[in-house]
Amino acid sequence: MELRPYQNRIANWLCDHPHACLSVGMGLGKTAAVLHFIDHTLDVYPAATFLIVAPKRVAETVWRQEAEKWELWRVARNMVLVSGTPKQKEAAAASTAPIKIVGRDNLKYFEHAEFDVLVIDELTSFKSMTAERTKLVLSIKATRKIGMTGTFAPNGLLDVYGQLAAVGIASPDAGDFYAWRGRWFVDVLKAAKVRFHKWQLRNGVTEAQALGDWTRDIITLTTEDYLQLPPMMVDVVTVPLTEAERKAYDDLVAALHFEIPGEDFDFTVDEKARFAKIQTLCSGFVYDTEDGGKPIRIGGGGAKVDAAVEFCRRAAAEGESVLLFYQYRETAVWFGELAQKAGLRIASVNGGSYEWLRKWEGGELDVLVANPASAGHGLNLQHGGHIVLWLELTYNYEYYAQANARLHRTGQVKPVQVTALVAEDTVDGAVWGALQRKSQTNRRVEAVTK
DSSP: OOOOHHHHHHHHHHHTOSEEEEEEOTTSOHHHHHHHHHHHHHHHOTTOOEEEEEOHHHHHHTHHHHHHHTTOHHHHHTEEEEOSSHHHHHHHHHSOOSEEEEEGGGGGGGTTOEEEEEEEESGGGGOOTTSHHHHHHHHOEEEEEEEEESOSSBTBGGGHHHHHHHTTSSOOOHHHHHHHHHHHEEETTGGGTOSSBOEEEOTTOOHHHHHGGGGGGEEEEOHHHHOOOOOEEEEEEEEOOOHHHHHHHHHHHHHTTOOOOSSOOBOOHHHHHHHHHHHHHHTTEEEEGGGTTEEEEOTTOOHHHHHHHHHHHHHHHTTOOEEEEOSSHHHHHHHHHHHHHTTOOEEESOSSOOHHHHHHHTTOOSEEEEOHHHHSSSOOOTTTOSEEEESSOOSOHHHHHHHHTTTSSTTOOSOEEEEEEEETTSHHHHHHHHHHHHHHHHHHHHHHHO
């Protein structure tokens, strides 16, 4: 197999940029380009060492398999996956294998370690300068650092600093981050004295000014510029709450004194908890914090869950399979109960077995249920269907875009239909609006770095 011209461009570009950010659209094959760069590096420096950091599922199922797919046998046989029991992880981390692959949640095994090349897959996981995983990855020393992402600015331009620091483009000093933020951004909610923040570029400041010279080490390729994919159509279905759900929702909003912002915002920990509690009521239940987090379903509720089951039932009657995304475990449990009663064939992507993948691709499932936080990366599901249903929306734009890309990617032969269920006159509407604004911001940032 040979790389496509734009993949060769990425691999060659990496040779000239020791600190590099690949802002490359989903489905363009950035993993293949980086693997070929690794193979080339071993030609020049046979003793080179590499650390590949990725989400757990991607670490376990993508990198070695991609190396074998591209017949990069030297790369594949020199890889070791740091996983298993603590002893197994320690042994793998201490092994002499030159290419180590580790899930981002096991970075503690490499704190202050040294490598010739550090590769960070799904770089946006390190956008927060204060997150423990970011601190760990910043402690790793490497001559070359490569970051890979398909959504460079998922929640706005402020997200880019931590990512660029992780690969050595921006300063790793937290004080420098705050200085950069103070120079180019303003908290437009500061005067309101609320407990969440909304950072915006100062009046007259452009994305290009805020990024400055960093753009020299960022390469951006967008999917639509290089691949001819079927269209992706997005639809919003408004679901009226039942009388019981509406009363419970309105009462809780009033009791929590929660004002739903009309624009993008950053929550404090307390605000996140209140927001999540209100969002669960959009799906007809609430977690009882006084009873160990036991879910309480609202009597006569479940309007969105009912709507999801009916949507999937209609799709199944037409011979179509649905990839359904949810946010909360109780929603998935409730949907599963009703879907089975409706005679739908259903499976979840959770668990170690991949039997569900065989059934999905073989047309043996009506519904595949997934959470975007765990199934939004590294899965190629385009051969099993072309319909996405969001029973509950995520506020995280990266999860949203990556999840839709499980079907809207190379190999898909049908137009992809994405449908979002939005509870009428609830916080769902604010989340949907925020996703659209984040999409526009991400595109503006991409345009600056092309």
